[in-house]
Amino acid sequence: MAFESEKIMFEIYKDTLYNKNYRVVFYTELNEHNKHAEISRAMAGDHYFDGFIKDYKKSEAKEIIEKIVNELNEGIDIPVDKIKERLKEYTP
Numbered sequence: 001m002a003f004e005s006e007k008i009m010f011e012i013y014k015d016t017l018y019n020k021n022y023r024v025v026f027y028t029e030l031n032e033h034n035k036h037a038e039i040s041r042a043m044a045g046d047h048y049f050d051g052f053i054k055d056y057k058k059s060e061a062k063e064i065i066e067k068i069v070n071e072l073n074e075g076i077d078i079p080v081d082k083i084k085e086r087l088k089e090y091t092p
Contacts, residue, residue: 013045061090
């Protein structure tokens with residue numbers, strides 16, 4: 001049985017320091033080794049979307065998020081409400 005507390009926090013942002021691509025960071029999966037660098041990079045970028053996905057079926061949700069990031073990097077405009085719709089099944 002999955003608990004409501006079993007969720008993963010993520011953010012989609014546009015990298016403003018290096019290549020101007022969209023990226024995703026899964027905050028609750030960072031470890032001590034990469035936490036500070038990944039958080040700093042995300043904070044320096046332009047926020048696009050954030051939320052939580054259920055830990056249950058997280059691999060499916062991550063595939064959808066990665067596809068969204070790839071589409072954004074291809075120049076496809078994806079409104080926030082469409083992202084919410086695509087992730088509806090995976091959000092707490």
